Amino acid sequence: MEIINELVDEGRCKSTSSFVNRLHEYYTDNTIIPSQVLTNQLINRELIEEIRNIPEDVSVSFGKCLRDIKCSIKDEGGIREHEIYLRYKGNHKFRVTDVKLPYSQHQDREYSSISEVITVYRNYIRTLTAYFQELENIDKQCTVVEPIKPSFKDDYRRILLDSRIWLHIEVTPEGLARNIHLNRQSEQFYDKLHVGLLSWDHDKNIVENINRIFDLANISVNQETDVELVKEQIEVPSCSICFCVNLPESNGLPQPLCQNPKCEVYYHKYCLYQWLVACEGGRPPAFGVAYGSCPTCLQLITCSEQ
Amino acid sequence: MAAMSPSERRLQKELMSLMKEPPPGVTVDGDQASQNLTLWTVHMEGVPGTLYEGEKFVLQFKFTNKYPFDSPEVTFIGNNIPVHPHVYSNGHICLSILTDDWSPALSVQSVCLSIVSMLSSCKEKKRPPDNSFYVKTCNKNPKKTKWWYHDDSV
Numbered sequence: 001m002e003i004i005n006e007l008v009d010e011g012r013c014k015s016t017s018s019f020v021n022r023l024h025e026y027y028t029d030n031t032i033i034p035s036q037v038l039t040n041q042l043i044n045r046e047l048i049e050e051i052r053n054i055p056e057d058v059s060v061s062f063g064k065c066l067r068d069i070k071c072s073i074k075d076e077g078g079i080r081e082h083e084i085y086l087r088y089k090g091n092h093k094f095r096v097t098d099v100k101l102p103y104s105q106h107q108d109r110e111y112s113s114i115s116e117v118i119t120v121y122r123n124y125i126r127t128l129t130a131y132f133q134e135l136e137n138i139d140k141q142c143t144v145v146e147p148i149k150p151s152f153k154d155d156y157r158r159i160l161l162d163s164r165i166w167l168h169i170e171v172t173p174e175g176l177a178r179n180i181h182l183n184r185q186s187e188q189f190y191d192k193l194h195v196g197l198l199s200w201d202h203d204k205n206i207v208e209n210i211n212r213i214f215d216l217a218n219i220s221v222n223q224e225t226d227v228e229l230v231k232e233q234i235e236v237p238s239c240s241i242c243f244c245v246n247l248p249e250s251n252g253l254p255q256p257l258c259q260n261p262k263c264e265v266y267y268h269k270y271c272l273y274q275w276l277v278a279c280e281g282g283r284p285p286a287f288g289v290a291y292g293s294c295p296t297c298l299q300l301i302t303c304s305e306q
Numbered sequence: 307m308a309a310m311s312p313s314e315r316r317l318q319k320e321l322m323s324l325m326k327e328p329p330p331g332v333t334v335d336g337d338q339a340s341q342n343l344t345l346w347t348v349h350m351e352g353v354p355g356t357l358y359e360g361e362k363f364v365l366q367f368k369f370t371n372k373y374p375f376d377s378p379e380v381t382f383i384g385n386n387i388p389v390h391p392h393v394y395s396n397g398h399i400c401l402s403i404l405t406d407d408w409s410p411a412l413s414v415q416s417v418c419l420s421i422v423s424m425l426s427s428c429k430e431k432k433r434p435p436d437n438s439f440y441v442k443t444c445n446k447n448p449k450k451t452k453w454w455y456h457d458d459s460v
């Protein structure tokens with residue numbers, strides 16, 4: 001550790017690569033340092049070599065410790081930048097700890113080098129072009145209520161149709177829409193959706209299809225207006241259990257979870273789930289879906305853990 | 307300031323709205339409640355045109371840190387306990403929403419309104435039939451009582 005401090009404090013390290021070079025020099029010049037110390041504690045020659053071999057168009061930064069590495073990869077044409085968080089486990093082992101992309105099995109395996117991770121993810125990103133485009137179109141042209149901060153990691157969007165009806169839509173890695181449904185019963189929108197799904201035009205993108213089905217031209221957000229501003233103007237009612245809109249304990253806004261069309265209240269999934277489970281004596285429900293009666297209208301209500 | 311717990315956050319919100327827009331005849335002691343969020347004193351006036359016109363009552367609310375998942379403990383305190391078939395002379399109230407029928411969607415305000423309407427719909431001022439026995443034997447906490455709800459009309 002002292003050696004690292006000394007290297008950094010000397011002020012000669014203006015960039016990561018110069019630091020790594022310095023470290024490498026130090027390491028090769030100083031045979032006094034027992035290599036185990038470095039292997040066990042921070043980094044070793046192997047990792048230094050790995051970092052030196054990262055292609056130039058990939059930018060690298062480090063986390064709290066030098067074993068936590070972040071690589072930013074640009075996709076073809078350099079339109080988007082994707083961040084991959086890695087952890088060096090020692091002995092030619094790298095693990096992906098986080099990535100702002102939809103879940104894939106690439107996340108679960110072990111890699112023998114950083115370059116291997118980059119190659120695998122470059123290829124993966126290449127297959128996701130349609131996915132990125134569809135999500136970008138939705139985020140730009142529709143009013144997305146959830147996720148609160150949409151990213152490519154979330155493969156779903158909840159789009160506001162009117163103040164009480166949201167359209168849930170998931171996007172496959174191939175850029176196709178799936179599992180399209182409304183957040184609550186609404187005859188008017190349900191009929192439109194039913195007819196619309198049967199005549200879905202696969203040559204057009206998701207937003208065009210949604211616009212056609214629901215005739216969203218009136219309420220969809222113009223590309224020039226600020227989506228955030230519009231989002232703020234739509235007042236999301238507060239949760240009838242915690243009386244708040246934003247909850248530090250969980251993500252997500254209050255939703256009209258009760259299926260009774262006359263029941264006008266919104267709940268956080270988190271709050272309603274806690275209450276329904278408490279009503280059952282605190283036992284977690286089977287299959288993660290709690291049911292009981294709506295705290296407001298007493299009709300049957302179900303809620304899944306988020 | 308330390309981060310507020312979910313129950314404190316909700317009580318703070320309720321206190322603000324109850325002070326800003328109190329229901330008619332109901333006032334909360336805001337100073338006391340903001341000193342100690344888990345113990346509120348609410349003053350209540352008998353509604354004009356009912357048997358309790360002109361009378362003044364004091365309600366005490368006690369909250370646990372599980373509120374609103376746990377119902378508040380609500381009793382009449384002070385020297386004027388309303389004479390009502392569902393109110394015992396020690397201040398305990400027999401009202402289903404305070405125990406079995408409690409729901410987290412209820413609030414201090416809705417409890418106050420329920421009590422106001424319970425008093426207002428009273429046709430004859432009298433104590434519950436089992437008053438003297440209950441007052442001698444009951445737990446201090448009315449929530450420990452297994453209530454037998456006499457009727458749904460009042």
